[in-house]
Amino acid sequence: MAESKKMLRVEISRFDPDRDEVPKTQEYEIPVQDDWKVLDAINYIKDEVDPSISHRWSCRMAVCGSCGMMLNGEPKLTCKTPLSDYDETIKIEPLANFPIVRDLVVDMDGFMDKFRKVKPWIVRAKARAEDMEDLNEKGTFSQSPDQLATFKQFSMCINCLLCYAACPVIANEPEFIGPAAIALGHRYNLDSRDEGQAERNSIFRGEGTVFSCSFANECSEVCPKNVDPAAAVNQAKLAAVVDWAKGLVLPREGA
Amino acid sequence: MKHLLLKLEPIIWLLFGAGLSVGTMLLTGFVLVVGLAIPMGLVPSDALDYERAHALASNGFGRLVLLGLIALPLWKGAHHVRSLSVDFNGGDRDGAVGVLVYTAAALCSLIAIVAVVRL
């Protein structure tokens, strides 16, 4: 640590619902190391300067999805973003478009609710026992590498919520289910093992789903895992429309 | 109102998409020549004197292209105006704005049908 003693001004948004009406900003001046990520600076402050800061983090390797925050107004994973991207000051705020619980912590429950709405699991028409005939002798479904590639990209989402913090529609339309959740539903729709397309497509045509997206593409710009949720949402849009048109021509059973 | 819109959403989106793609493709040549080149004298104006224009427009294909040229940009425009309104005013009045812009687009599209049929 001795070799580099660069000082950095860190402005952190603070909010304690028991004491503050609205979030306020607190400044810290700390020595930083050139190979630190932004998360290291926050942890340094928490350990050495002000233990009352609250933030979420765990894996520090960009895979658990807990550490998303606004850095100078841009949604970023703090454990992935090098401090060297910032010169003298850095402003750290909780993710935009979410209610703020405390300091850098946002309320995720709204997201968890939306996440479940798209039925993010394999839907099969038959009961499990009868399904066995589709399985091979090892008990697995057969799926070619090409079939896997169809949805693989959309299964890489770590639920970091950066896309929600970036999407202009989320900011204005509370019902919008949003990029990551729709991408997840679309991922299951594309999975060769799944038979829930009709169900999900009718969910997708409901309020606050695919048609709310105005293809701002912001979600894909900020996604740290290259999920390209904008692609997923808009493919889902197209698929839901095609499915609707098919329904006009050949009326669906049961629907 | 929101409910009705929701039912129509797939058609609206198809029309929007057509405006975005086909509309853009048609408009490019059209503004280039009719909107700019002819008025600026880069192309002699008799290229589109009444006889030739009418002949081009009044066959079946011509009427169809003209209808697309009018209606598709209208729908693309209406849909964009609606989402702009969400971006600036929030989603609360989305239903009302939607009905307003789509009604305008639908009316103009109807007039367009009359116009091309009348040719």
Added chain:
Amino acid sequence: MVQVSRHDIVIVGGGGAGLRAAIAAAEANPDLSIALVSKVYPMRSHTVSAEGGAAAIARDDDNEELHGFDTVKGSDFLGDQDVIEYFVENAPRELALLENWGCPWSRNEDGSVSTRAFGGMSTKRTWYATDKVGFHMLHALFQHSLRFDNIVRYDEFFVTKLLVEDGRCQGVAALEIRTGEFHAILGRSVILATGGAGKIFPFTTNGTIKTGDGMALAYQAGVALKDMEFVQYHPTGLPGTGILITEAARGEGGYLRNNKDERFLVDYDYGVGDKAELGPRDMVSRAIIQEFEAGRGFEGRYGKYCVVDLRHLGEKHIDAKLPFVRELAKIYIGVDPVHEYIPIRPVVHYMMGGVDTDINAATELPGLFAAGEVACASLNGANRLGSNSLTECLVFGAVAGRNAIEFAQGAGEGNSSALVSQAEEEAARVEALRGNGRGNEKIAGLRHEMNSTMEAGCGVYRMQESMQIAATETRSIRKRAADLHLKDSSRVFNTEIVSALELQNMVELAEVLAVSAAHRKESRGAHTCRDYPTRDDQSFLYHTLAHRTDDGPRLGRKEVKLGHWEPQERKY
């Protein structure tokens, strides 16, 4: 003051093991209510970071005898062979189930699941989803669990105590992090699935949540911890951060090199030819330290290191099989493995020891079950084979879920008021910590002390003397941790109090670890004493048990369940 809720079973932990247990329980009886309590949202659990793969027989050239023997031998004959046989037999079914639930396993051209080579495994039996296996498994499990209405989640609740009454475990006391309120979550049986405790050490692949809470909870409730001296060092962690470069990097054909550019593992002879790099983790870690000591390590800002060489695999292969390794190396150490070496050094990775459980995932305390890394079913013995533990989470998570349901169905409601008053006492204890400015010890300071004590005393190579010192020091650190100084007195999302509770858990375990290690005067698996360099089956072929007393752990022993594989010299 304490909020009370009642369920049939309570599961602590939403990682691979906890989710698998919840699903097994929910399927076993859809009418029973299952509480899933986790200190982070389930998909943040550290299972998410596992990279390399999960082992189960998949190919025709493989069989139960081979997987079983690999595991027994890997465990340096300290594994219980009944557990190992059960595990090996059930592993393929569990991984296939996960496939049915949507896990995107990598595939062969014919549509079957693809497998890769792993250290200490005699054939390709490690299932993988590129190199983000834990991530895909955890998300598949979590998403699948959402379809069950009888799984009730308590997200971001920190469990601080097991509620024990009438000699059986009947619930947990938990701090709701969001509100600062205390809850008594009652059930007729409880499953611990809280994962490992790597954070006792300074340099680890583990995330910040891996503080061994569940081990401490059980230990404080009087349950024995088993084999805590066995700590797995993974050979390849990035210097500085400790971020893991998965063993799959070597499984896919990567080399380890020293500063002479030699593939030094060829000389250590843990495998032949192309498999020289695929020795078990304990041995490869020791080999790297020996290279350092012989002056053949590189010198860097964070001490000595060796390198992983993937260049010969080519960009295409790396991107197809190891994209996450490439991403991590680029972001965290600024190296592109397509063209450059990745610096690595051995890093604390996994706890072989844990809460003493049997083949039924049951502990000695009726009504308390444990599975996953928190438990020590003695599958892994003295050294875990890479890719056995993700599968362990599934196999024994399912066992725990089913058995906990069965136990709950046969057990009565119990005495709620006694349980609630226990929870109230616990609430008062924790409340006293909040913003406690009278204490003298800084959380971060004490954590650093514990970390460096453990690194010095219980590293890859250990000495009697240094382990004894660690044992004494950790005892005093444990006592000092009762006197923490906290600054944050707020109620809502107070993470300082969580860190304090985690530290108090870790110092307990650090002491158990050091004391257990000092007592084992032999070298076996991951426990390598310079003073006692050989394995001593005569005196030490048993599991170490540790029960809690106020003066430190009281050690005992438990027989190793041998079977048809006789202990022999462990050579590769």
Added chain:
Amino acid sequence: MTRAAHPEAMAPPKKGPTRTAPPRMPGSWWGAPRIRTYLLFGATGVVYFLAGTVVLHLVWALGKGPDAWATVMASLSHPLYLVFHALTLISVLFVGIRAFGTMMPKMQPRGGPLPVLAPGLVRGLIYSAWAALTLVFSLILAGKIGS
């Protein structure tokens, strides 16, 4: 961050157990080049709508007869019209580049009978179609093809 987002943006299904501060929009919402591009893209909607009505106006005149047609064609050289058409051309190019260049390649249906092509290839194909169509259409209108 600049301004308040919708007070219920990403709100939980039932009110959380503690008071929260209302959501804010990202600071870059309007200021950042990326968002500006998106809003400008939306704004082209207005231009398109007007362009549609202009064409309608022309066609209506054509239906009325030679005199009406001549008047309307003459009016097109009014500077306001010229400015508007220049704006339309810019909008059309901008929309084309964004829609054909970035949006449509992402929207290829997957898992269906059609193969998924590389985005670059799709972009190239659509651009070529656009250029070809524009060329042919312009030549027809300018009287170089067809009589």
